[in-house]
Amino acid sequence: MFKPLTKYLLKSVEKTLSGRLCLSAKAFVEGEECNDEAISRFMTESQDCFTLRVRNDRALLRVFHLTLLSLLLLFACGGVFAQDIAVTASVNSNVIAINEQLELNIIISGNASDLPNLELPQIANFTAYSAGRSQNTSIINGQVSSSVAFRYALVPQNTGKFTIPALSFQYKNNTYATQPVNVEVVAASSSGPQAANAAPGAARRNGKDIFITASVDKTSAYVNEQITYTFKFFRRIRLLSNPQYSPPDFSGFWTEDTPPKNYFAAYEGSQYQISEIKIFLFATKPGKFTISPATLQCSVEDFSPADISADSFFMNFFSGGKAQTLRTNPVTVSIKPLPENGRPDDFTGSVGRYELSAELDRKTAAVNDPVTLSLKVSGSGNIKTISEPKLPSWPDFRKYETVSSLNIAKDKGEVSGSKTFKTVIVPMTPGDKNLSGLSFSFFDPAKNKYIKLRLPALSLSVKPGAPGQAPQNSQPAESTVKLVNRDIRYLKTPAKWHEYSGPLYKNPWFIILNILPLLGLAAAFFTASYRDKLSGDTALARHLGASAAARKYLKQAASLLSEDKSGEFYCAISRALLEYIADKTNLSAEGLTGAAITDILSKRNISAETINIIITVLGECDLVRFSPSRVSLETMSKTYESAGRLIDMLEKGLKKK
Template sequence: PNQKSRQSGNALDFFLKAIPSKRNLYVNEQVSVSYKVYFRVSVRNPEFVKLPETIGFWVEEFDLPKDIPITQEVINGVRYNVAELKKLALFPTKSGELRVTPMRLALDVVQRRRRDPFSMFDDFFDDPFGRTVRKVLTSNEVVFKVRPLPVNSQLSNFSGIVGSLTMQVNVDKLSVTVNDAISYKIKLTSSGNLKSLKKLNIDFPTTFEVFEPKTRQSISRAGNKLISVKEMEYVLIPRTTGTFQIPALKLVYFDPVSGKYRTLSSDAYEINVTPAEGVEGLTMNNYVPKSEVRLLGKDINFIKEEELHLQPRGYRVYNTPGYWITIFSATLILGIALAYRRYLDKMGTNVEYARKRKAYGIAKHRLKKAHQFLKKGELAEFYGEVSRSLIGFVADKTNTPSAGLLKDEVLKLLTDRNVEKNMVEEFGAILDEADLKRFAATQVTPEEAQQFYQKAEQLLTRLGKYF
């Protein structure tokens, strides 16, 4: 507890406390830290002065009620009102002793004539009586002992997930025709950090064309633990007929409760592919419509009864403009198709290239999502999404893992790219403002939030020329 808090006898009248759900854990295991203010006098207008530093952790924030509920606790025989102001979910990214620095909180303490200390239960943040004094409270530091995951040389398909995990896999069709699309869906639900999920190795049939999966991820921020859901949908196009096997998908994760690796396994699927209607042969590349050509014997085409068009003597098709236009158009189309195919291949195999190409679009999409939060008045979510948009853009453009990426590390990445110093400072200021205001969103006006959004959007556009 902070020594600045006024005392009555030997008991503190108010103090700020950081409470971890546990102190010993594994790398990438979820742990929560609650920040609670304890008070026996009237207080109001809380404001975060300094947020805790969480070096070595990937951090998410829990959703807390806008109307903060007040509970009561007895400590050493003294009854306190208690309000939970902030709650973090931390995922350690390395082993060893990791520290979360103290948080500082400013609030107004109402000083008045002695009265029943619990009569202010309903006016926690809005006591209109008495003289107020601004106080700054400092929480305790939290120290964690983080163990590395056990070494298991037999593991070749560890997913990277630490925590509970469930998996659902389904295929929408088991019988299709050639070139008919198949949807292969995977849904993962976990208390672990699904952002650390490694790329899945799924053994699809080699004659199936497999497109990059559509991915959607959401996080439930209520309750005692964050629960993440990740959904992936692969579109498969069979190019040949036959019966094909999609083997069971196996995912290995680490269960921190038992301290053991566990394996989830889906069902295997058998896909029956038949020729498309009106197609002869095994593949679309081999089919010939019956109405086009019929062979009589070995080398005689059927006779077509139609008007005969003759050309003058000396006529050469390659001397006509139409011939060269056709040749040029076909060559151009072929070149574009080959270039696009190479682009798709590169996007599918070169992760660094794909991240850099998609970085701006993903960042703009996140900003649009942030703007939706702004329209709904969900300012804490708005500031968090803007911060993730900017950090994610730099991480993608520099092919840097975004998990656990700190502000100083992001600014160094920008400096290494020779981004102008004033722009780097502006980037850092925006991140600081986002962190501060998402924890004190009730004090932000919609006009201020809109101006902040415009600053972030303009900064993202200006950063584009450096990458």
Template sequence: MKRIVTLLLVWISLTVSAQVKFEAEVSKATVSVNERFRVEFTMNVDGDNFEAPDFEESGFSVFSGPSQSIREIWNNGKGMFHKTYTFFLIAEKKGTFTIKPAAIEFNNRIYRSNPVKITVTPAVDPSNDPSTATVARNSTMYLVTEVSNSNPYVNEPITVVQKLYFSYNTDINDARDIQKPRFNDFWSQEIETDNFEPEQTVYKGKRCLSVVLKKAVLYPQKSGSLEIDPYILEVDCRVPTGRITIFGEIITMDDSRRLTSSGKTIVVKALPETNKPEKFSGAVGDFSFSVVPSKTTLKFGESLDLTLKVSGEGNLKLFQIPRLELPENWEVYDPEHVENVTTPLSGMTGSIADRYTVVPQAKGTYVLKDLRFSYFDLRSRQYRTLTSPPLTITVTDGPGLPAGGYASNARQKSDRDAFVTTPKMGPLVSAGRHDFLGSPLFFSLLLLPFMAIPLLVLVRRRKAAADADTVGKSIRMKKALVKRYLSEAGTYLQSKGPFYDALERALHNFLKAKLLLETTEMQKETIRELLLQRNAASTTVTEFIQLLESCEMARFAPSSATAIQNDYDTAIRLITELEKQLS
């Protein structure tokens, strides 16, 4: 009897198992990148503990879901049961992918659905994709990438504008970036877009509205075919349904759309090799070049500034200014790089400069060699070379050196008085004077040169060590620049622009001296980390960063005389405190 019961239970279990169906179906087996499609997991029993597959692992993202629906149908006394879990997915990349089985539990058993293969093709232009025609009738929307020049030279600026075109009967509520365009192998600068007001325009022969979402300036860094990736945007909007009320009003509905702009291919031309100057450093645009000394006559031991400046329009941040060539017996410090560059939609404009501080080590008249700066002119498509005129620097006698006039007067006096008649002397009388030879003063003077030899050796060693210590020279020079710019800032307390310019230079040179930073490393997070690593007080570091931000913001915001005086006093206090904390 027990054997019969057991066999009956097994037969019932197998019968029930054979009746359970758990299947996966998709609305499309072939979709394009960023296209939505539907996935349904349907079973004919009321299972529990549904477990969806990992869609992201399969190359898809979930747009919405899961939503659950239950349907029961009775026909001639026989019932049919369907329980469905629905997802809407978005294809992320092209290729062939498999949606793995989902799982559900029924009668303490786990059932799995069938895997489904999906083929994902490249993204298509929404205007050519009939699947983008949703329930909204006469409501069109396009995301377009506009490029100013698809065939530029290397380092020639091009502009990229992302525009959204939409019909008059569509209201845009919100927009979210899903994937920003990547500009690989380009130097890029995004231009801030403040005004999102729609403008009337014509697109594809139809009147519509457009709004600029993003703007960027690109400088290609190598020749060949470079790709700009598609821009993917999700838009929440309100669109017409194509129906009207009994009063004649258009019925609208909320909709969410994912738009993709088509990628762009930029074919970049290499700069010509013909007639390329030997010392060409990659400058492309329209520039002027100058070498300006702070003074042309100075005394021995004094310093002067030589400023090498390039001005104009072009890739100002992407090339090097020619190096200064000086006589061997001149002491020169590392240049201070100064940038005054703005980047509108047309490309970089402004100036860059290297300011050298030099100290002549001997008097005389020096003629500095002319310097040459070469660039590629986009208008004439030829290389041009600008040459600075030679500079004459005169170094005169300094403190402590004999003046030529003094030596000349002494010689004239000697010539005039060479043969003066000696007056007749009276009787000679003994002065009672001791002989110098053998006296203590004689022996002291005799030994003095030998005693001075160790001192001279020590002085020479210290001088050699100081000459070899280029880092120490640079630090000392930057400390001197801190004092100089602080002094300049103190004289500009009534003038906001020059004051904050001098104060910012003082703060930057202080950081260069203490943290050995270069101008390109002047990021606030880097400054904060290095100061805290050197055991600076956190409150002092925070105040210092705030002062740097105040200098940057003051150029664009009004400042009172009281605020300028407070910033000046704060700068002196913070530099003094950090000098003690970092020593």
């Protein structure tokens, strides 16, 4: 971000030198080299070049020194504000069989608290499933560092040598990428599961040889309560190719997928090889939902013992088999709203079974010393949607922004893990302090009631600060001091002026006052260039202004949060989403149908889950607008919050390429 300004400043200097700017100075700015040796060479050669022209003009030489100083300040600022982010990718093995799974681990680490959430793109020749994530955040002496580990299970679709491409993401206008990983997929071993398929020509037994099923562990649940959707593929004949699975539409649900499992089991008196996929669902609103059928395409042997003496035996043996498309039945689920009775004031929507713990990173501190408070919510449920517990008001402490870390596991038949919130608090007065009032509320569907967890007070001994350091907020309370009279007036001593005897150009204030106009000139240059660019690029102008325009519609919707204005409210929500997508993609909002939105956002690598939620929200808007009905304020508020979250998610995904 500093390179354009640096080039502009050097161009001004070059004009002053009548075009005789040294080559090393140009290379320093136009190239990628920026180290101590390059800076030293740049300073020396630039000054020599300048001295050729203004050898006897000391005043102009000082101005040149100030210009170089401003450039170096810009380089220093670029180094100070750059954040050290590292990303790595690794696999558990570089050679796997076609019937095995590849474990892919991606780790992002750096000195920041808001590390991005990685969305894995489609990888050719593999089907990817999320296997969980873990995150660790630490705050040491006010410096935040964190790391996020994403785990994926990749199921190979073909044999051969493949390359998992470099996975890239953007973070604060910088692009980071992993290294490519080479993998070889070989044929299944003779002892693997594929060998258990029926041999060619084996006699068929009673019952089906290949079929699929879909089921849920419960047909009635509360909003945000976990529902386990299970897809099973049964077979007892040989497959001639890996099957292609197409999941159903899970609109109206948050989803957490899991890696598939392969095992053998008896079903209706026959032994089958079974491939099983579990999807954990969390409903976003009450109502009746129908999960569409899942489909599976595969190629199987088209062979029977009756053909053994016929010519068709050889035709079937050497043919590509018979293609089959299997389809499950739709599944209907009824979602109940959370009860109103007994709802705690601090309840934010968490459903499941949770525990709460808290700790301080130290037992003793001094006034104005930072102390890290860690609140950890752990258990089973929709961990991602857990909101930050509201901290009580502690008048003797100053609180700073909270950072969170997330750990998710899916290996026990449910979504479990923890979410940790770390807040830096600073004691302002000495003494023995008790941090009380820490709590967290959630709804337990197994017990059918709300539960509020309360923690005992945390103790912290605060010592006075260093000598000469006045504690903040140290004035006495108004109730303990009474003002009697203003009979004492403090004497004001004359200010002392210190004469500066050194050269004027070495005075810090002189340097600052000379740099400020230079920075102002640079700011004016960038502002004019930016406006010219927007005036000539309508697509860019719409792209950059999309968020602000959407926020205006959301603000309008917030003012219409009333049961009597539900139609106008849902119209504003619909306009916010449609206009935002249209501006980001430089299209007309009038032609954005559900199919068009799905196609556009899919090409922009927006996750299918996010697209489904967008289509669901727009469908709700159309339903209320064109079929007027009474909608509760609670439902409208949730729709408003969903729209805001969607725009935030799209803002990260629809960046200008």
